[in-house]
Amino acid sequence: MENHSYQLNYISYASSAELNEEDAKLLVEAREAAKRAYAPYSKFSVGSAILLENGVVITGNNQENAAYPSGICAERVAMFYASSQYPGVKAIKVAVTAFSKAFPVIAPVAPCGSCRQVLSEYEKLYNSDIELILQGQQGSIYRLKNVSSLLPLAFTSDDLS
Numbered sequence: 001m002e003n004h005s006y007q008l009n010y011i012s013y014a015s016s017a018e019l020n021e022e023d024a025k026l027l028v029e030a031r032e033a034a035k036r037a038y039a040p041y042s043k044f045s046v047g048s049a050i051l052l053e054n055g056v057v058i059t060g061n062n063q064e065n066a067a068y069p070s071g072i073c074a075e076r077v078a079m080f081y082a083s084s085q086y087p088g089v090k091a092i093k094v095a096v097t098a099f100s101k102a103f104p105v106i107a108p109v110a111p112c113g114s115c116r117q118v119l120s121e122y123e124k125l126y127n128s129d130i131e132l133i134l135q136g137q138q139g140s141i142y143r144l145k146n147v148s149s150l151l152p153l154a155f156t157s158d159d160l161s
């Protein structure tokens with residue numbers, strides 16, 4: 001028998017004033033995208049902005065549906081759109097933020113399990129980290145150097161060969 005352990009490293013910032021200009025700008029784009037979310041059921045509006053290696057920024061937001069499970073998260077809307085429009089172009093970093101009209105979103109918003117799975121597919125495809133910049137509607141920010149650190153023992157294309 002062997003014990004294994006896993007350590008997650010991330011950096012936290014008190015506010016976006018501590019970020020570099022590129023990251024702060026990406027968060028602003030995510031925040032703008034959140035305002036265009038279609039979230040009438042959860043009233044939790046999420047925005048995501050992806051910086052591609054060619055400098056293009058792709059944004060997305062959550063799109064909900066009366067058939068609840070048919071809705072999709074902001075990160076996947078943005079990532080799938082990015083991959084559909086710019087196949088072969090790496091994503092460098094993803095900013096995610098959210099707000100709700102019902103309550104203040106204080107904690108940084110981390111991608112759900114399905115979004116971690118989807119984002120990490122592209123990390124593996126391009127063998128290149130996708131940085132995460134996460135914030136609630138304001139306040140502290142978490143920065144992670146890649147998505148796969150949030151998905152240990154992931155199921156990947158390797159499992160299919």
Ligand code: THU
Pocket residue numbers: 039042044045046061062063064071072073074075096109110111112115
């Ligand atoms: N949601 C996202 O868009 N991204 C996340 O990282 C977490 C959750 C959406 C899904 C749903 O529309 C709403 O937030 C509440 O779960």
